[in-house]
Amino acid sequence: MIINSATIIYFSPTGTTKKVLHAIVEGMNMDNCNYIDLTLPNKRISNASPIHDDILIIGVPVYEERIPKMLYPFLISLKSSQKLVVLVAVYGNIGEGIVLNELKDITEKSGFKVVAAASFVGEHSFSTKKVPIAEGRPNHGDLIKAQDFGQKIMKKVQTINDLKEISLFIPEGNLPLMAKILPKNSARIFTKTPEADMSICNHCGVCVKLCPMSAIDKNTLKIKESQCIRCFSCVKKCSRKAREIIYKKKFLVTRILNAKNKEEKEPKIYL
Numbered sequence: 001m002i003i004n005s006a007t008i009i010y011f012s013p014t015g016t017t018k019k020v021l022h023a024i025v026e027g028m029n030m031d032n033c034n035y036i037d038l039t040l041p042n043k044r045i046s047n048a049s050p051i052h053d054d055i056l057i058i059g060v061p062v063y064e065e066r067i068p069k070m071l072y073p074f075l076i077s078l079k080s081s082q083k084l085v086v087l088v089a090v091y092g093n094i095g096e097g098i099v100l101n102e103l104k105d106i107t108e109k110s111g112f113k114v115v116a117a118a119s120f121v122g123e124h125s126f127s128t129k130k131v132p133i134a135e136g137r138p139n140h141g142d143l144i145k146a147q148d149f150g151q152k153i154m155k156k157v158q159t160i161n162d163l164k165e166i167s168l169f170i171p172e173g174n175l176p177l178m179a180k181i182l183p184k185n186s187a188r189i190f191t192k193t194p195e196a197d198m199s200i201c202n203h204c205g206v207c208v209k210l211c212p213m214s215a216i217d218k219n220t221l222k223i224k225e226s227q228c229i230r231c232f233s234c235v236k237k238c239s240r241k242a243r244e245i246i247y248k249k250k251f252l253v254t255r256i257l258n259a260k261n262k263e264e265k266e267p268k269i270y271l
């Protein structure tokens with residue numbers, strides 16, 4: 001099978017998922033790529049246009065071991081008549097949860113054929129200088145693996161004559177007890193709303209423009225608590241460092257994160 005065009009869909013408030021997907025696409029060496037960036041709310045319509053390109057690549061970060069919940073309406077509305085799809089989950093070295101399984105279920109129900117999948121590690125959204133979690137990931141080695149994954153996808157696709165031949169096994173992910181019992185958006189229990197220090201802020205408005213939930217008031221720069229998902233895009237994109245990540249229940253949170261972050265995890269590839 002020869003493929004010439006790709007649609008690439010991603011959500012990436014702090015940029016690690018985007019980096020991984022770009023490296024995969026580079027490895028695939030496709031001529032015609034159409035990107036759909038779901039990071040800002042105006043792109044997350046719940047009635048996606050049908051995918052016309054030869055292959056779809058979807059990349060999402062892992063939030064509370066699942067797909068970030070604001071993405072479900074868009075993802076469920078994707079339509080295809082027997083197109084190939086590649087699934088990518090990027091997680092903060094704590095746990096990749098069931099994201100690949102969820103993406104597989106959703107896309108197969110919409111008529112896609114899952115040809116490849118992978119999980120990669122990205123710097124954790126809650127990572128700070130004092131509590132670094134997967135700092136600097138994806139690193140050079142991760143990006144080389146992502147490019148290599150892209151090349152292998154193309155090689156696999158070339159060997160396919162009929163879509164019926166494709167059957168990809170993705171192991172059942174693990175949903176830890178914490179993820180089952182904690183309420184949705186439990187990130188709010190563990191971290192404070194990252195309000196701006198107005199003595200440092202120069203009111204440039206970058207945080208307002210880039211907030212994936214439109215949760216920041218453009219005049220006061222205050223965050224609407226109920227809308228904030230703690231992605232910390234506003235912290236990481238602020239050139240003046242006017243906002244910071246502050247843990248609530250610091251001792252407990254640091255202990256949990258450090259325990260789960262002990263071992264540096266590696267990308268996993270399913271082809």
Ligand SMILES: Cc1cc2nc3c(=O)[nH]c(=O)nc-3n(C[C@H](O)[C@H](O)[C@H](O)COP(=O)(O)O)c2cc1C
Nearest residue numbers: 013014015016017061064065092094095122124125
């Ligand atoms: C609300 C929230 C929940 C998260 N939950 C998990 C998790 O369950 N496991 C994990 O390893 N990382 C988790 N992360 C970290 C992100 O998956 C990780 O930092 C990812 O690289 C962010 O992608 P981005 O840079 O494209 O935004 C979470 C991040 C946020 C903001």
